[in-house]
Amino acid sequence: MPENYRPITIVPTLSKIIETCMFKQLYKYFIENNLLYKNQFGFRPNHSTAKAIECLVNSILSGLENKQVIGSTLIDLTKAFDVVTHSILFEKLNFYGVRNKELKLIQSYLTNRMQMVTVNNVSSQYQKVVAGVPQGSVLCPFLFLVFINDFHVNVSSMSVLYADDTTLLCSNVDVWQLNVQLINALQQAKDWYSANNLIINENKTQNIIFTYNNNLNLDDNYIKPVKLLGIVLDSKLTWRPHVEGICKKLSRVIFLLRKLKYCVNFEALLMTYFGLFHIHLCYGIRLWGNSGASKKVFLWQKKAIRLMADLFNQESCRQSFCNNFKIMTLACIYIYQNLVFVRENINTFISHELVHDYNTR
Template sequence: MSGDFNAHHIAFGCQSTKGRGQELFNLIDDLDLCILNDGRPTTINRPKQTASAIDVSFISGSLTPLCDWSVHDDTMGSYHYPTITEISLCIDKYHLNSPVDRFIYKKADWATYTALSKTMFNDFILQSHDPISTYNNFCFHLDTLKEMSIPKLTKTNTFISRPPSPWWNSICEQSVIASYNALKLYRKEPTIENYINYKRKDAQKKRTILEQKKIGWNNLCNTFNRNTHISKIWNLLKMFKGIRPKNKSYTNEFISPLLDKLSDNSNLIEVDQLNILFEINNHNPNSKFLLDPFSWSEFLTSLHSRRNTTPGLDDYPYIVIKNLDVSAQKLFLSILNLLWRNKSIPQSWKTQCVVPILKPDKSPELASSYRPISLSSCLGKIFENMVKVRLDWYVESKCFIPHIQYGFRRGRSSADSFTSLISDLKNAKHRKLNTVCVFLDVQSAFDSVDPGILVQIMSRLGVPGHLCKWIFNFLNNRTIYARHNNILYGPKCASKGTMQGATLSPLLYNIYTSEICKYVNNRNVNILQFADDIVFYSSNYNLEIAIDNMNKSLFQLLQYYNDRLHLKINPSKSSVMFFGNETSNTNIIYNNEIINRVTSKKFLGIILDPKLTFEEHIKYISKNAHTGLNVIRSLCGVTWGADPKILSILYKSIVRSHLDYSSLAYMNSSHVNKLDILQNKALRIISGAMCSTPIRAMEVETKVMPLILRRILLAERYCLKLIASNNTQIISKIVPYIDRTPRRSLTTAQGLLCSNSPTLSDILLEIDNSFF
């Protein structure tokens, strides 16, 4: 059903919930229907008017995976945009495929592969004078091993096949073959024994396929998390039902602009200016170990830490190295050390294949609508990870990365970053201070790193020149291809930025921006970094003084970023928020541009508001959770997905994970009860319980913890982590104004029955007092 109900609810895509919207939502919920709206507005908005989605479409859960919902871009003279719902009632049994020629690693005979590798490399000769040829010769032997042990799928012409089934495996294949053979035998000899045998095999086939669907969906549910986009889950659900997801991008016009963007080589330092740096610090006793040959333990640690991901264009996944005989693996380590000693880098390690992924609700014609996913050599990543571990230990042990950087560092997380920010904001509010907070957007941060400037910074940190030279050569003169619809475009040459998806890239960016505290040194302004997300904030009784301090720090940042790092801040995408009772008309300026003021801002997945009530954030996660509930409702109508255990796993993966992520921030909000109601609805869907069923009984039946206990559990785990790691910096921010005296336990049964939700500082003090 679809129509203009003139009803506002956050689950439809509106900014707020009103009476009629709540009544319609309750009716949809009582009938176990799924909402098709994806949040896009369906009406024309006046300037400065919030968007609304009062045209609602909903359908029964079993039909939801068959539907594609969209909003037309032409109103056709109306105040509303037409909504279009496409229902695929017939399943596409076949589709066309492009020619393929690839190895089927799932059907490889790894026992034979390992045995052959033990003898194949016996006569292998290491050419110390030509490490690249030695490496290429090793790859040739790997190709021979693959040809002898791994079956190959080769289709030279366009061919027809069924849509892929994620749950299909060899067990299903064997049961289908057995059923088919029994049928052939019965047709050849139609006896009662053969007929019974056929019916038995056919029933066994159906049971096997149903069981494998359940197992396959269960395994998939365990891989979902808060970052799994709901559209991906819908596509997988459609594939389980035999429906092939539509390709939303048939054009290739965006490929050339995308490759040009990734291969921008402007304003780079000349190589001749860096040669002197490559001879510095090579004999420094504090960093000389960075140049030592890699040990067998380092190699094994790097190899086994790698997950089986898609390989680059050289087509050597990690599994081909993991299944080599130990002698062949040691030979490979010797070749890597030979390359390391000569500072040689195979070109295949510097070759990337970019796969563009269309972002949700974006135009397929624009290059900016795609997220580039890079595939590079797995053999190179093994070596790159060993270099990264050494370099990471060196810069962390010497405290070269500033304490304000929380991204991509061992023992630090996004929770530390937003907890630090929110604690400072609450402490300022407690002291009646006014705070100005600036959220800065670094434009193409990782793609704008200048390798020449990077090695200059590394040299100042005492990194040996030979390692600086290796990293410079690793980033310089890279080759980039793009693959779209099974067609390879390119190549393009890139010498700017870090490699997309490379293991070293996050660490190199942290080193690149490690001197920020040296050049932006206003003591009245605090800085927080999480990778390329930067927050400046300043508190003062007088808001004008805080704004003046902020403008001075932003000017220092402008000089540091523009003149020294060649990084750009995009003022149009940056924003300013004020926390406190005062307001001001004074502008916050960066590079002669006024930064926009906002009343709410998302930082690391948390929506902040000036009063820190987290009302907007709870609405946001409730909206995301409602889309997850639609998936659970649709699964209740299929035999392989309606198991309460599977539904419970799915709920924890795609619904509760949203509630868990930011619970440290909003756990004491007055609006938190809205999330409890949402979990109760999910439990009724999972268990099939009636509306009158007690909530505690459903929690026991589904083995799902009450949210108030869940929030306390997560907070206690986080506090224990802070105490165990002796993170005094964040601990001092959480509890600076709380009296450190023993108190009664906050998590007693009486307290929970009265719905007393403690703060993070209360929990930290309770744990601290119990230990000390």
């Protein structure tokens, strides 16, 4: 359908070089002056979808530990990058201190651009681009981050963003007051989007309530699992729906491995394992890796190892993990990912010297 087409900018090499220089200077300025919202995880170094989910889940767990009920609204936008109003973007850049020649350079970059559509070797006439940031360019992601950067200032709830994927989070000990908070937060978000000419996709916007209390009488629409950035969240954070989704993906990969086993050499088979199987084990494992449901994933991993090692279904595959294939088990991947996290964030942890001064040995 024509409405599903997404314009992609084919950027010349020289333009990429100039854009890269502009981006590095702009990003450095925003970081040094602490201008970017801390919970924006999209298109930034050392940020990722996994870290966005971890930030959200940590906030949910913190509220649940305080015996609160947590409500969340997952907002989906319609073609957010294509409807960015240039005049509003220029005003925001000016507000953040990008003025004079620098602002004029960005204005020149965005104005008087032309686009066309080619379908089945038939091309349309050129049309002038009056809105949006050029997707496929170096500057596009950063300019969109600037455009949406003040969203959190206008919404009373906590918000976690990955580019245009926005999640609102409210907490309260009373579920009815929580519902009022969610309604107010969503209305504030709608007002901001309307003022900035962005459009919410009502059909894809979801709500979920997180609670350990089984006595609450909640509507089914508030307890259905939701999918955010590739992770399925259920109302009690059991991770069972997410693990079920992983197992379905792993079963398809095992089917492929079984077909490839007699067609390719072992090195190619191992590359297929790491390229299509291992990535599903690693993504978000710090969240679901210690849950009871993760045992099912480990069973599928052992099936894959036995398949590649020509072992029977009930035969031990421990030696194949450690000695033959040098593949980490699911538990080892979980431990490794946590060790990497601690190493990268060592300054955020409190040492025992800061808690007490007596010898523990």
